[in-house]
Amino acid sequence: xxxxxxxxxxxxxxxxxxxxxxxxxxxxxxxxxxxxxxxxxxxxxxxxxxxxxxxxxxxxxxxxxxxxxxxxxxxxxxxxxxxxxxxxxxxxxxxxxxxxxxxxxxxxxxxxxxxxxxxxxxxxxxxxxxxxxx
Numbered sequence: 411x412x413x414x415x416x417x418x419x420x421x422x423x424x425x426x427x428x429x430x431x432x433x434x435x436x437x438x439x440x441x442x443x444x445x446x447x448x449x450x451x452x453x454x455x456x457x458x459x460x461x462x463x464x465x466x467x468x469x470x471x472x473x474x475x476x477x478x479x480x481x482x483x484x485x486x487x488x489x490x491x492x493x494x495x496x497x498x499x500x501x502x503x504x505x506x507x508x509x510x511x512x513x514x515x516x517x518x519x520x521x522x523x524x525x526x527x528x529x530x531x532x533x534x535x536x537x538x539x540x541x542x543x544x
Contacts, residue, residue: 473501476528480506483524494521497538505533511541 414422469477477499484495494517497510506525512518522536 469501470503473504476504476506477501479528480525483528484521487520487524490517490520493541497521499525501529504529505535507535507537509537510539512538513541513543515540 480499484490484497491513493510494512497508497512500507500509506529508521508525512521518536518538518540521538522534525534525536
């Protein structure tokens with residue numbers, strides 16, 4: 411039988427404990443982070459069959475460019491909520507329709523203003539819905 415010195419036993423105990431701690435942290439931390447952030451779900455809000463859907467929205471090059479300008483303006487504004495960053499933007503012939511949930515009237519007008527600065531106020535249809543924080 412092999413005899414292990416007390417010094418070597420302490421080294422094995424230290425490294426074994428270290429490996430156990432690192433493994434536990436690697437397993438538990440992702441679950442903790444995932445539970446902290448509930449995924450926003452606005453699927454029910456976006457199931458309005460009356461309006462166009464993204465796959466039905468055939469855009470010209472200029473419409474696509476204007477949509478990108480609006481989307482980039484929304485993403486640059488860090489004061490907007492996650493929902494406002496992910497609203498639906500439908501563009502056709504230079505006219506834009508905004509749909510989806512936002513957190514406040516102020517946020518609703520802020521989003522509308524960004525769209526209006528790209529296409530003009532008369533070309534914006536605002537169908538955003540204010541949904542307060544749960």
